[in-house]
Amino acid sequence: MSTSSDPLSDFVEINRRLWNDKVDYHVVSPMYDVPGFLRGKNTLNSIELDLLGEIQGKRIIHLQCHFGLDTLSLARNGAKQVIGVDLSERTIAKAQELAIAVNLSTSARFICCNIYDIHHHLPLDQPDEL
Template identity: 55%
Template sequence: MKEETNYININKQTWNNKTDVHIDSEFYDMKGFLDGKSTLNSIELELLEDISGKNILHLQCHFGQDTMTFSRMGAKATGIDLSDKAIERAREFATKLNLDTTFVCCDIYDTPKYIDEKFDIVFTSYGTIGWFPDLDKWAKVVSHFLKPDGKFIMADFHPVVWMYDNDFKEVFYNYFNVEPIIEEETGTYAEKDAELSAKTIGWNHPISEILNSLINNGLEINCFNEYDYSPYNCFNETEEFEPNKFRIKQFGNKIPMVYSIKGTKK
């Protein structure tokens, strides 16, 4: 299928188109961030612990808010993203904030061609691995960049969430990675009424595929957690049951919405 083989260019264009809309959105609260607000959640902070002085590689950083938050926390941070528009804006914000944060634009699979160093921590979070057809190639990149005993930290939306249609009325997609999911979407999770229309190509990955890809590429899994809420109000049909904790109304706490992983490079 031609669209599938061209998924990188299709998705890159979509994320380029979303970048400025996201920067201007209430969801990303750029003013708050520029004024010093941290963009990290307790889910990932508990796994990261003290990162002062650590060298961190942030995969799929969008326009770099979390990456720059790492810099503010005393880490030496490098952010990678497919979208040249997002990386351009990330560099602008880092300069404005006088932060020594590095940003590189490339496809994640190609990152070893662009960076020649090892890291204490490799980090990725929220809405990331669904853009990859092959998790073994992704995990090879994670493993490649970690120093011996380096830590991999990940938080993402649970694959159970991606089984449902947009309004959570029926199980619409396969839990397992059986085929590319090609969608035409309007708006964006950060600004649902935005005048955006875009094609996306993604893949669902079950938990077993995620964990085994990491294990098979030399990581020891130290911790795997599941959460019955999302720290972001980015889905339809949600309710906020505690500050900054969102669930699907009709499901309550019956389904997992987020998971996190901590692994160590052997």
């Protein structure tokens, strides 16, 4: 039983731990195909690419980025800057590692936080900045 008086805090912590536990399995899962990604495979499908439209030179924020494959694919597709946000520190660490491995650490950055706290980690001067 929880000792916290805030059920939302309990949920967030349980969720964070769950994703921390899953990342090692996901990285080796054929579903994510990390080896293919490292060889240059784009993880975004045609529907996503069509919906996104032209991203060349744009700044994009990707919420719940997990370990960053789609975030890094956005950078590969020409986004000027992509910021991936996830609650799990282990997924963010893996995303940063992958960004270095594929030479995208200058155009992709990762922030570990609850998305409701993003304003503490990513202050924006103008609402339409990202």
